[in-house]
Amino acid sequence: xxxxxxxxxxxxxxxxxxxxxxxxxxxxxxxxxxxxxxxxxxxxxxxxxxxxxxxxxxxxxxxxxxxxxxxxxxxxxxxxxxxxxxxxxxxxxxxxxxxxxxxxxx
Amino acid sequence: xxxxxxxxxxxxxxxxxxxxxxxxxxxxxxxxxxxxxxxxxxxxxxxxxxxxxxxxxxxxxxxxxxxxxxxxxxxxxxxxxxxxxxxxxxxxxxxxxxxxxxxxxxxxxxxxxxxxxxxxxxxxxxxxxxxxxxxxxxxxxxxxxxxxxxxxxxxxxxxxxxxxxxxxxxxxxxxxxxxxxxxxxxxxxxxxxxxxxxxxxxxxxxxxxxxxxxxxxxxxxxxxxxxxxxxxxxxxxxxxxxxxxxxxxxxxxxxxxxxxxxxxxxxxxxxxxxxxxxxxxxxxxxxxxxxxxxxxxxxxxxxxxxxxxxxxxxxxxxxxxxxxxxxxxxxxxxxxxxxxxxxxxxxxxxxxxxxxxxxxxxxxxxxxxxxxxxxxxxxxxxxxxxxxxxxxxxxxxxxxxxxxxxxxxxxxxx
Amino acid sequence: xxxxxxxxxxxxxxxxxxxxxxxxxxxxxxxxxxxxxxxxxxxxxxxxxxxxxxxxxxxxxxxxxxxxxxxxxxxxxxxxxxxxxxxxxxxxxxxxxxxxxxxxxxxxxxxxxxxxxxxxxxxxxxxxxxxxxxxxxxxxxxxxxxxxxxxxxxxxxxxxxxxxxxx
Numbered sequence: 001x002x003x004x005x006x007x008x009x010x011x012x013x014x015x016x017x018x019x020x021x022x023x024x025x026x027x028x029x030x031x032x033x034x035x036x037x038x039x040x041x042x043x044x045x046x047x048x049x050x051x052x053x054x055x056x057x058x059x060x061x062x063x064x065x066x067x068x069x070x071x072x073x074x075x076x077x078x079x080x081x082x083x084x085x086x087x088x089x090x091x092x093x094x095x096x097x098x099x100x101x102x103x104x105x106x
Numbered sequence: 107x108x109x110x111x112x113x114x115x116x117x118x119x120x121x122x123x124x125x126x127x128x129x130x131x132x133x134x135x136x137x138x139x140x141x142x143x144x145x146x147x148x149x150x151x152x153x154x155x156x157x158x159x160x161x162x163x164x165x166x167x168x169x170x171x172x173x174x175x176x177x178x179x180x181x182x183x184x185x186x187x188x189x190x191x192x193x194x195x196x197x198x199x200x201x202x203x204x205x206x207x208x209x210x211x212x213x214x215x216x217x218x219x220x221x222x223x224x225x226x227x228x229x230x231x232x233x234x235x236x237x238x239x240x241x242x243x244x245x246x247x248x249x250x251x252x253x254x255x256x257x258x259x260x261x262x263x264x265x266x267x268x269x270x271x272x273x274x275x276x277x278x279x280x281x282x283x284x285x286x287x288x289x290x291x292x293x294x295x296x297x298x299x300x301x302x303x304x305x306x307x308x309x310x311x312x313x314x315x316x317x318x319x320x321x322x323x324x325x326x327x328x329x330x331x332x333x334x335x336x337x338x339x340x341x342x343x344x345x346x347x348x349x350x351x352x353x354x355x356x357x358x359x360x361x362x363x364x365x366x367x368x369x370x371x372x373x374x375x376x377x378x379x380x381x382x383x384x385x386x387x388x389x390x391x392x393x394x395x396x397x398x399x400x401x402x403x404x405x406x407x408x409x410x411x412x413x414x415x416x417x418x419x420x421x422x423x424x425x426x427x428x429x430x431x432x433x434x435x436x437x438x439x440x441x442x443x444x445x446x447x448x449x450x451x452x453x454x455x456x457x458x459x460x461x462x463x464x465x466x467x468x469x470x471x472x473x474x475x476x477x478x479x480x481x482x483x484x485x486x487x488x489x490x491x492x493x494x495x496x497x498x499x500x501x502x503x504x505x506x507x508x509x510x511x512x513x514x515x516x517x518x519x520x
Numbered sequence: 521x522x523x524x525x526x527x528x529x530x531x532x533x534x535x536x537x538x539x540x541x542x543x544x545x546x547x548x549x550x551x552x553x554x555x556x557x558x559x560x561x562x563x564x565x566x567x568x569x570x571x572x573x574x575x576x577x578x579x580x581x582x583x584x585x586x587x588x589x590x591x592x593x594x595x596x597x598x599x600x601x602x603x604x605x606x607x608x609x610x611x612x613x614x615x616x617x618x619x620x621x622x623x624x625x626x627x628x629x630x631x632x633x634x635x636x637x638x639x640x641x642x643x644x645x646x647x648x649x650x651x652x653x654x655x656x657x658x659x660x661x662x663x664x665x666x667x668x669x670x671x672x673x674x675x676x677x678x679x680x681x682x683x684x685x686x687x
Contacts, residue, residue: 011526019533025619038549038552042555049532064568065570074665075583
């Protein structure tokens, strides 16, 4: 591919990596369970960006869009189930602090 | 026009059999462990889990693989949190976070592979990787994919979710989770992809050997210090999966055959151990090994089957675990990795040590206080335990006959 | 075209950073929706219209609703706890913009190593054809995921209704 297009793809790649870093930071540092879920969402956004860039670069836009649509469907289901788990945890312990998740140690 | 060619060959047959046997055991255990009004959703979720795992085994394309990995993962999250105990939510949440991170890593690698090869089927990606094997981006994509699969398979140092998820899930869920879900989504996928897509390049082999050995040692050491029965079994799982990855890393035909055989054996005897844990938990109400003692006198079937399973795990002849470990260690030694093989043998002694100590504490010795009226577990738990024990013993005794028919065809897919 | 793309990428990055660093949970959820919207525009620019529409309607819509519902069902901390929390919070999160800027600058000036086979712009296959015909088996997979999700919601939320009715 031409040089400027590979430059463009590199830009998307760099930003995707930066988004990964931001999302990983959010998951590692936050003390609130719901914020950890938001970090997971940001992870998915980063991967979506990478997938769109890859679909554009390789010319297979149909396949790329199918993967992205599938990813979005799966992501909705995972977030719904995870939110259900967080709400269940809240009903049990009346808090959504990540400190509560330290019981099973060792 | 349906462009779908399922990948059915020898390894797939082994996996289908293992999935079916473990799921059957889990269904039996759930008859007594899950209450009546939850049984409908439980059985449906278990069936969806089986669909997910069978889909992973059948996949011939990275996209299909991803979807069925997610089906398995979502079904597992729900099953772990099924009884809504407090620890169950914690285990489920940790599994959700780490599994979602692993899926994101797998997808990121899938994107790069799409760019490199212009398609997502196993054969297209394999051809593209072969023709551009020294490209740094391709190696990065493969490494990221393998790390994602390590997280799903619960290998050190990505095993943080595994003990919590296994020990806090309800008993039938632990049976199926420890028995086959981690194996099918993490380890089997790794076997299939390294053989069919990534190829045995030097970085891949090195990663597999290192992570396998570290998992064996760390799993065995951590299992020594546990007082919860199920947590000890989870660390033992990590250790045994390390053996499988070590066999895979050696790369020869014999080593891969040994690894797949150990995968099957591990599914059988680990499920048997968790069925016994279910029996103990149901009859005594506790999983704390310090409080239990001398149970075998009151629960003879559970005691006997657990002894058989432990001996198989530690690799004592003539049970099936002995043969598969022997093949892996011999194959690793013959492939020239003497150091790794020596560590594997030493860790096998560690395995024997912690299992013997656990046996003495829980099943034999003096009967602990308050357990005078203990009865054997109900028939729904005895039947799968007996079936699994018969399979372990049968495979072990009949191994010399099975070597030619069962094992070598598995390795010959290389 | 390239400047608009770069601008969109910078906007998306800033929205993501704001999502991570803002102290209020609701603001975080709104930031996530904003990030999804900008990502959707980027997808339009990159010849992926169907996926862009999906992303906009589902991620910037449905997932935000799920988050807001989850946030409203779990009570936040009281006011003094929140003020005390906000002070220590800033120290923890201050490292993020620094890391992001440094890493971005390092990666940007790194030498390009696109030494794999270059692919030209092949004739793009039609999305609907791929999704419904060629990949029918994967469609079955998606349906099964949705079914599993439905079971999950039933399992996780059902007994609560009964408990609250008993109280």
